[in-house]
Amino acid sequence: MCRLFSLTSTSCISPMKAIEALDMMKEGHDGSGVGLFLSSLEGPFSRYKGLPILSGIFTRDGFKRMEEYMAELGFTPRFQLTLDTTGNPPPGTPRREIYLIQVFDPPEDFKSLEQVLQERKLTGIRLHLRHMGQEKEDMVVFSFWPDVITIKEVGDPLETGQYLGLDREELCARQILAQGRQNTNYGINLYACHPFFIQGVSSMTNGENTAFVPIKEYLSTQGVVGYEGYQSDSEVFTHILHFTLKEMGLGIEAYKHIITPLQDSDLEAHPDREFLQRLKQACRRLIIDGPNCVIGCLPDKTMFMVQDRKKLRPGIVGGRPGLYAFSSEACGLDAVIPDRDKSLDFQPMHLDTAIVSPECKEVRICRQTQPLPLQH
Amino acid sequence: MPTDAAITPSTLSQRDLPWQIHWDVKTCTLCGRCTAVCPVNAIELGTFRKRNIVVPFVGGREKPTSNFGVYHGIRQRTDPGYACIGCSMCNLVCPNNSIAAIKSESMDMLRFHRDRGGQPRTRGGRRNRGDSVLDQMKFMRISMLTDPALDAGRHEFELRTLLGRVLPPAKALASWKANGWTPPVREIHPLMIGSMSFGALSPNMWEGLQMGVAYLNEELGMPVRICTGEGGCPPRLLRSRFLKYVILQIASGYFGWDEIIHALPEMKEDPCAVEIKYGQGAKPGDGGLLQWHKVNKLIAAIRGVPPGVSLPSPPTHQTKYSIEEAVAKMIQSMSMAWGFRVPVYPKISASSTSLAVLNNLTRNPYASGLAIDGEDGGTGAAYNVSMDHMGHPIASNLRDCYLNLVKLGQQNELPLIAGGGAGKNGNLAANAAALIMLGASVVQIGKYIMQAGAGCLGTEGDRCNICNIGRCPKGITSQDPRLYRRLDPEKVAERVVDVYVGFDTEIRKILAPLGRSTSLPIGMSDALGIADKAVADRLAIKYAV
Numbered sequence: 001m002c003r004l005f006s007l008t009s010t011s012c013i014s015p016m017k018a019i020e021a022l023d024m025m026k027e028g029h030d031g032s033g034v035g036l037f038l039s040s041l042e043g044p045f046s047r048y049k050g051l052p053i054l055s056g057i058f059t060r061d062g063f064k065r066m067e068e069y070m071a072e073l074g075f076t077p078r079f080q081l082t083l084d085t086t087g088n089p090p091p092g093t094p095r096r097e098i099y100l101i102q103v104f105d106p107p108e109d110f111k112s113l114e115q116v117l118q119e120r121k122l123t124g125i126r127l128h129l130r131h132m133g134q135e136k137e138d139m140v141v142f143s144f145w146p147d148v149i150t151i152k153e154v155g156d157p158l159e160t161g162q163y164l165g166l167d168r169e170e171l172c173a174r175q176i177l178a179q180g181r182q183n184t185n186y187g188i189n190l191y192a193c194h195p196f197f198i199q200g201v202s203s204m205t206n207g208e209n210t211a212f213v214p215i216k217e218y219l220s221t222q223g224v225v226g227y228e229g230y231q232s233d234s235e236v237f238t239h240i241l242h243f244t245l246k247e248m249g250l251g252i253e254a255y256k257h258i259i260t261p262l263q264d265s266d267l268e269a270h271p272d273r274e275f276l277q278r279l280k281q282a283c284r285r286l287i288i289d290g291p292n293c294v295i296g297c298l299p300d301k302t303m304f305m306v307q308d309r310k311k312l313r314p315g316i317v318g319g320r321p322g323l324y325a326f327s328s329e330a331c332g333l334d335a336v337i338p339d340r341d342k343s344l345d346f347q348p349m350h351l352d353t354a355i356v357s358p359e360c361k362e363v364r365i366c367r368q369t370q371p372l373p374l375q376h
Numbered sequence: 377m378p379t380d381a382a383i384t385p386s387t388l389s390q391r392d393l394p395w396q397i398h399w400d401v402k403t404c405t406l407c408g409r410c411t412a413v414c415p416v417n418a419i420e421l422g423t424f425r426k427r428n429i430v431v432p433f434v435g436g437r438e439k440p441t442s443n444f445g446v447y448h449g450i451r452q453r454t455d456p457g458y459a460c461i462g463c464s465m466c467n468l469v470c471p472n473n474s475i476a477a478i479k480s481e482s483m484d485m486l487r488f489h490r491d492r493g494g495q496p497r498t499r500g501g502r503r504n505r506g507d508s509v510l511d512q513m514k515f516m517r518i519s520m521l522t523d524p525a526l527d528a529g530r531h532e533f534e535l536r537t538l539l540g541r542v543l544p545p546a547k548a549l550a551s552w553k554a555n556g557w558t559p560p561v562r563e564i565h566p567l568m569i570g571s572m573s574f575g576a577l578s579p580n581m582w583e584g585l586q587m588g589v590a591y592l593n594e595e596l597g598m599p600v601r602i603c604t605g606e607g608g609c610p611p612r613l614l615r616s617r618f619l620k621y622v623i624l625q626i627a628s629g630y631f632g633w634d635e636i637i638h639a640l641p642e643m644k645e646d647p648c649a650v651e652i653k654y655g656q657g658a659k660p661g662d663g664g665l666l667q668w669h670k671v672n673k674l675i676a677a678i679r680g681v682p683p684g685v686s687l688p689s690p691p692t693h694q695t696k697y698s699i700e701e702a703v704a705k706m707i708q709s710m711s712m713a714w715g716f717r718v719p720v721y722p723k724i725s726a727s728s729t730s731l732a733v734l735n736n737l738t739r740n741p742y743a744s745g746l747a748i749d750g751e752d753g754g755t756g757a758a759y760n761v762s763m764d765h766m767g768h769p770i771a772s773n774l775r776d777c778y779l780n781l782v783k784l785g786q787q788n789e790l791p792l793i794a795g796g797g798a799g800k801n802g803n804l805a806a807n808a809a810a811l812i813m814l815g816a817s818v819v820q821i822g823k824y825i826m827q828a829g830a831g832c833l834g835t836e837g838d839r840c841n842i843c844n845i846g847r848c849p850k851g852i853t854s855q856d857p858r859l860y861r862r863l864d865p866e867k868v869a870e871r872v873v874d875v876y877v878g879f880d881t882e883i884r885k886i887l888a889p890l891g892r893s894t895s896l897p898i899g900m901s902d903a904l905g906i907a908d909k910a911v912a913d914r915l916a917i918k919y920a921v
């Protein structure tokens with residue numbers, strides 16, 4: 001089983017904190033990989049709010065090819081951060097040439113585009129780079145988006161974090177998702193590492209989506225840029241979330257109604273039954289299955305956790321105003337927020353979506369049987 | 377046979393027949409039940425000559441003598457017109473187990489003589505081939521690593537499917553917001569009782585099926601649906617609340633539609649759906665056929681025809697000149713008849729042209745699905761040659777259609793309803809699950825429910841299969857009250873319920889290890905494997921030996 005830990009805070013926090021929490025839950029993962037999603041960045045990156053940041057791993061040749069391609073598109077490199085490794089890589093971690101985090105300034109014609117088109121363009125560039133990299137095996141690109149950094153590497157999370165020197169001020173963030181990987185169905189491929197990202201939407205999962213193939217087949221034929229190249233059965237969770245928010249214009253409260261809709265008897269009694277019945281039918285192809293705990297972060301930096309229909313995976317959320325964390329196990333919470341009121345810890349059940357907005361005031365529980373916020 | 381008797385080309389011996397009657401002189405009491413029950417008069421009372429040897433007491437002077445006597449017993453007729461069909465009703469009624477029909481182990485000669493008067497063989501039943509690709513499929517994607525296995529008995533399973541056109545999510549929401557029309561969709565059980573007409577089936581059989589379906593719905597909460605076939609629907613059912621469990625079929629003969637149209641203003645409920653039949657798997661390219669034997673007064677009244685005449689429906693819907701037009705117009709008019717509240721979908725025979733029909737339907741906003749009937753489908757009456765040699769297997773046809781929808785990004789938007797051979801060897805749940813994972817939203821059954829629900833004797837080994845002539849020994853496909861009173865509708869209903877409840881348990885036993893319980897695993901082809909490379913490649917599933 002993988003282990004998940006995420007935190008959302010009003011002040012910025014080092015990603016190593018989240019990795020330490022993963023380390024506490026070490027029994028639950030085999031340390032075959034670590035993935036990080038960082039947002040609401042402080043430090044130097046905050047000076048480039050609004051400009052897309054490219055995160056990835058490059059060989060020197062790959063880096064050069066990327067630079068050339070970006071130049072061709074008229075994207076000017078701005079602030080750049082490369083992770084400096086210390087000592088030998090931990091067992092299982094390959095030696096890489098460049099871990100890159102680079103801000104780009106888009107050309108003028110880009111800035112005049114509508115927001116949807118800008119978003120599509122950024123996704124298109126990321127995919128193009130990914131394809132270029134897959135062709136020559138000289139680059140792996142995780143995200144290209146304003147105020148988002150994604151870092152992924154194979155190896156033990158704690159050792160890899162130290163090796164990559166992640167405890168640095170530039171990487172401090174207010175929203176952090178971290179996953180300690182248990183290698184299961186698919187080979188170790190960096191694109192198979194959580195958290196997955198598309199257009200400001202990120203999520204990671206502990207579990208197995210047994211409905212992966214039909215969902216993948218459906219998503220990848222909907223003509224949405226970015227629904228492709230699936231390397232993990234959990235990647236579709238991110239895309240369904242993206243589909244919910246961007247293609248259907250619904251809120252996070254609707255997400256659970258799409259991936260694990262209510263059964264008819266519950267629907268009958270629901271104040272929004274007509275809407276939900278429609279939703280259930282129209283989105284039946286997006287219903288997930290199997291044991292899954294999903295933690296994710298929305299474009300507005302709201303963080304959430306949902307469980308599968310039967311609540312077959314562990315998951316807990318807790319904290320104090322200003323700092324909340326979502327974790328696979330309580331020991332992860334203890335490691336990072338020992339001074340919280342534990343009696344307020346909450347384990348979302350099969351109907352719940354636990355939501356913490358970026359102000360980090362409280363954990364809001366949205367139960368599927370409750371009325372939905374007004375649909376417009 | 378006397379030496380000078382005429383031997384005609386069609387003179388056959390018992391050995392030349394496919395079924396041979398073994399009769400035991402020692403135990404037979406000559407009660408006559410077998411000859412009375414035989415639906416085809418294949419056996420008759422025989423008078424046999426016998427030579428008796430009289431042996432005098434030992435040690436005496438007299439020599440043994442012989443005389444001739446007679447005894448009575450059962451004789452199998454060898455006239456091709458009266459050949460035994462192997463139904464074994466004689467065995468069923470024999471109090472002493474003195475008679476049995478045994479299938480000949482060598483090829484019969486009868487098959488060369490079944491066209492007396494230039495009339496080739498017609499029959500009911502099935503294709504008479506036991507092989508089944510569906511039976512060979514295995515469900516292999518068992519979650520052994522990350523899953524706590526689901527518990528088939530304890531966990532909640534959502535096994536419903538959708539019948540009707542499902543709009544793409546964004547469109548569905550937009551139409552909801554605008555309060556616009558959305559195509560009607562029914563949430564139903566994935567195993568549907570396919571079209572078998574009132575007329576093809578006896579009134580008792582029909583009633584039994586309907587009662588079973590009503591019980592499943594109203595008492596067990598299982599939304600099982602049944603299709604009428606082309607033969608109309610009894611007037612009381614049309615005006616009852618049970619109509620919502622029924623799919624009305626319209627076909628090229630429009631039989632029974634007078635009655636249906638007249639009942640429209642009095643209907644309390646909409647029917648579940650309307651099925652427009654363009655073809656069926658057992659006899660593709662052939663219309664329906666109800667032979668005159670079965671057209672009694674009741675049938676004639678419901679269908680709006682004179683009694684005692686054969687009722688062939690033409691192969692094509694005569695008023696239309698192309699399938700595109702037919703489909704478009706018929707779907708539209710049927711939808712209109714019920715105010716666009718009832719899903720309307722066509723049923724076709726599986727064929728290499730299925731894809732073209734499907735592509736047409738994807739562009740028709742009123743089309744609610746596509747039913748495809750494979751070559752293993754059954755029928756009440758058809759020419760033997762159509763049944764045995766015409767048609768397309770369901771597996772690859774269904775798979776092609778599903779993958780085509782995937783290509784268009786419309787999978788399950790237009791549900792595929794697959795039929796023809798599910799459970800032909802008794803493995804209903806496994807076959808249905810395989811079809812669903814290949815891409816079917818709904819699976820239709822016919823023969824299976826006759827066998828399991830009413831004790832139909834037909835097999836893929838050409839047993840019985842005389843459904844066409846109204847002599848069904850079980851009273852399933854007969855319109856003769858002396859025959860159909862053998863069938864108790866209540867008992868049929870009970871069996872239908874047993875079949876469905878048992879099916880649900882078995883389906884869970886398949887889905888639980890695959891880690892699927894939240895939705896029906898339509899198109900979950902990664903779960904399927906087969907030990908035949910060519911089939912695996914053709915169906916895009918796993919090859920495993």
Ligand code: SF4
Nearest residue numbers: 414460461463464466
């Ligand atoms: S098996 Fe059927 S057809 Fe044959 S003799 Fe017996 S009752 Fe007649």
Ligand code: SF4
Nearest residue numbers: 832833834840841848
């Ligand atoms: S038992 Fe009746 S329905 Fe079954 S094959 Fe024989 S005639 Fe047909």
